[in-house]
Amino acid sequence: MPSTNAPWSARSAWAFVVLALAGAAACLLVPALRPTTAVVAVCASALLTLAGTLVHRPRGAAWPLLVLMMAVWAAGVVLVGHRGHLDTTSTLLVWAGQAAAVTVTVHVARSGRADGRCRETASATRLDLVVIGAVLALAAAQLLAVLAAGGGDVTGVVVATVDVALLGVLLRFALTRRGLPPSSWLLLLAACLTVAYDLGSALQGRRLALPGEPEQALGVLCLALPAAAALHPSMVLAFSERTFARRRRPSGALLGMLPLVLVPGGTWWVAQTAGVPGLPGWAFPATGALIAGLCLLRAAQALRTSEHLAEHDPLTDLANRRGLARAFEERDERTAHSLLLVDLDQFKQVNDTHGHDAGDALLLQVRDRFLAATGRRGLLARLGGDEFVVLTPASGARPVADALLHALAAPVVLDHLVLRVGASIGIAHEDGTQGGTGTPGPARLADLLTHADVAMYTAKGSGGGRAVVFRPEMRSAVAHRYTLGGEIRQLLAGRAHEVGALEIHYQPLVDLASGGCVGAEALVRWRHPRQGLLAPDRFLDLVTDNDLDVALDAAVLEEVLDQVVRWREEGRALLPVSVNLTPDSLREPDLADRVLAALARARVAPSLLHLEITEHERLHEDGPATRTLGLLDDAGVHVHLDDYGTGWTSLDYLSRFPVRLLKLDRSVVAASSDHDAPLVAGVQAMADALDLDVLAEGVETAAQREQLLRLGVRYGQGYLFSRPLPAREFADAFLPRPATATSQHLPTG
Structure with a gap:
């Protein structure tokens, strides 16, 4: 990751770029300042490149090699400035810097092999390599022809020919990459300017601009930009494989071919300027035509790739x-x-x-x-x-x-x-x-x-x-479903009266031994203006399809707490009420805060609210549910595990969440009618070991009740005791006035 050390922030890098531009301008405008400015700039650049590398500590060998290159070039510039001419020692230093630069280039090329991971087709990638190979082959043939011809100092034209090819490859790289960090752009600009500087010097038969020459202004920028790149915090990403793997779309890759098309013409111009014979004159336009033809093929490939992407899904590559x-x-x-x-x-x-x-x-x-x-x-x-x-x-x-x-x-x-x-x-x-x-x-x-x-x-x-x-005839049924889905959205968004209202019914939770009511489960209904009272199976799937589970949970909780307040104002004996929570609500990071705030607004004791979670959908271990339920349990809100025995991973939930009570699913309770009921007995034994209570759902017969009691199950719920009742009927039947109230309720300890 980029360093956050303030002295080496991005501002330092850009400040040095501004200073370098000022130094280059001084070299151009005031000839007397050129020698001193060049020496100061190259020494400062070398030192700052070293400092940036030591501070940010990038991985790999590229930056240490770059520091070496800057150091030897700085030594060469200082030596030339001191002696006033380019001697053998300074020439060796310059060539050592060139060797370091080539080593950095090879290292970058090896890192750039991540290109193969891009989305372009294999044929397009091969065609790119053919075009680059043609350019390099032309440069190599020209070099061999020049060397074979001899006839004087051919070093300049050899270096210039390599520079032309290298400049084309650098420009192609810049045009085909996306998302490059600032340090990479600074290095690319420095490389292009350095190649241009080297090309001009080579055509004049030398390797460096001498003291007092205007080319020193370009040299100042060439050496200052790598230093600015080293200072920038993004320098740790400059040579990463991920940076090189980010390719532009096919149109960008095609644009990157343009510099390569110009290489044959540039190679011919170098030969003409230097006056050194090389390849025959016809070889350059012929190679240019070949490269242009390959680029046309590449354009066709890019067009096919774009058409494919336009008509295919990016994940599955199926037709869209x-x-x-x-x-x-x-x-x-x-x-x-x-x-x-x-x-x-x-x-x-x-x-x-x-x-x-x-x-x-x-x-x-x-x-x-x-x-x-x-x-x-x-x-x-x-x-x-x-x-x-x-x-x-x-x-x-x-x-x-x-x-x-x-x-x-x-x-x-x-x-x-x-x-x-x-x-x-x-x-x-x-x-x-x-x-x-x-x-x-x-x-x-x-x-x-x-x-x-x-x-x-x-x-x-x-x-x-x-x-x-x-x-x-299916149209009407689906249209009805769409209409109902829109109405439930309106209902939960603004509680619009024209689409009806939510209505909470309460089913008693009883002590199996005494038959006394110990609590209630809140079950939502929809009082529809035209269709009457709708059971949950008529609209809960619509709630889920419209991503309204969280809104429904919040609405039910609010209504339950309001009802508890009304019962309290009527002087009723209050019992805990269980409210169901969907997995979507449990994934909300602020659920605990909202529940506790709602309890505080209603001034309802947390012990009167029990929250039921199901194991039908597994909650991710990294989600907020564990923390949320822990906070609620600490505040006094109990957690019950509903529909136990039908879900994903029961033991996992019992270990992760502060569950106080298991609610056996009705399908499990049905097994209790068998002679030995081993499943229920096993669950009860596990609950006893974990100090948990067990409540059986779907108790419909006296025989089931007796069997559950024999198996040690303490609590029950079902039609044997009562169907879900409207709030008023439930209160009249199970919440007596204080004069006749009992103290029996679900345990809160």
Whole structure:
């Protein structure tokens, strides 16, 4: 991570850039200052590069090599300034700096191998390498031709030829990368300026500008910019693989080819300027034409890549909505087709419980299974989220749907997770028949998607895990569902009177031995203005589909506390009331604060509120639920584990959360009618060992009650004692006035 040490902050780096620009301007405008300014600038740059490297301590060998390069170049500049000419010693120092620069370049190139991890296709990457290879081959051939010709000092033209090729590669790198940190941009600019400085010097037959020459202004910037990069906190990222792996989109990669196209012309210009014979004149335009042709091929590849990205989903690489539309347009219109809309059941819970990375991994495995199930019988696409679409001939729609459902029969294994996922499928036939065997008629993709969506929601409403073919009469049922979903959103958003009101019913929790009421569970109902009193199974799934679980929990808690206050004002004997919490509420980090604030506003004792959590959806260990429930338990709010025996990981919840009471699910209680009821007996034994109370749900017969008592279960709830009652009826039946009140209630210790 970048250092946060204040003296070496970004401001220091930019301040040094400003000073370097001022020094370069002084060199240009005041010739007498050039020797002194150049020496001071190069020494300060070398020292600051070393200081920045010592302070930020980057990994790898690149920065130490850069420090070495700066040091030897500084020594060469100082020596030239002292002697007034370029001698053997200063020349050796300059070449040593060049060697260090080449070593840094090789190190960067090796780090840049992360390019292969980008999203471009392998063929595009190979084509890039061919273009770069052609440029380097031209430079190498020119060097060999110049060396073979001899005829004087050819060092300058050799260096200049290398500089032209290197400048093209540097500019390509700058144009094809994205998200580079400031230190990388400073180093890139320094490298380009250094190559330009070196090119000018080489064409004049020397390696450094002599004291008093205007080129020293460029030299000041060349040496100051790496120092500014070293001072910047982002310098630790300058040579990282992640930095080099960030490529621009295909259009950016194509733009990066432009500098390479100019290299043949630049190489020819160097040869003409130096007057040194090299390759034949026709070799340069021929190579330029070859590179230009390769770039055109690269442009075609970039266009194909862009088209592919535009019509395919970035996660699964399946066709997206646009790709599906193209496939629909290109279908054989002589054959009736069907559209299968596949929606994964309970996918949201996977994302909420295990995180979006697990959700993405699940989608990839589902994609592989769906591709195998579909085969060549149709096109598989992903519209987004957990929705997949298959376009297939209508005659094969049902077999494909069955194959998709069968593909999800086995659990999905993700590292240490074992997930079961189902699907609901809606089928819409292009010919409008249920079997898809009629004569195809004109159809729009939007209509088929709408019909498939209606059928899919019908499948979900029927319990999921099935495929349903669209029928026109389904429209009214789905429209009703959409209407009801909008009304529940209005109800929870503003408690609008025209959509009805929530109504809380209370079911007593009783002591099995005495039959006395020890508490109540709050159960929500919806008093609808046209449909009457709606039970939870009529609207709770709509609450979840519209992400309103948290809002509903808050509304129920508020209403329960208001009712407790009303009972208190009536002088009733108060008993604890249990309120259900959904996993979405438990994922809210401020839940404990909101619950305790609501209790304080109502002036209700925390011991009168019990919160019930379920184990149907596993709560992530890194989430806020453990801390939240711990805070509430410390304040006196008890936690009960509802529907025990039907969820994910019971023992895990008992170890993580401060559970006081287990509520046996009614399916477990039904087993108590067996002769030995080993399951209930085992749960009771475990609860005794953990000092937990047990309450049995769904007690409907006296025989069940007696069996539970024999097994040691202390509390019960069910129709044997009472159905859920409106607040007034519950109070009259179970909350007597003080004169007749009993002190029996659920334990609070």
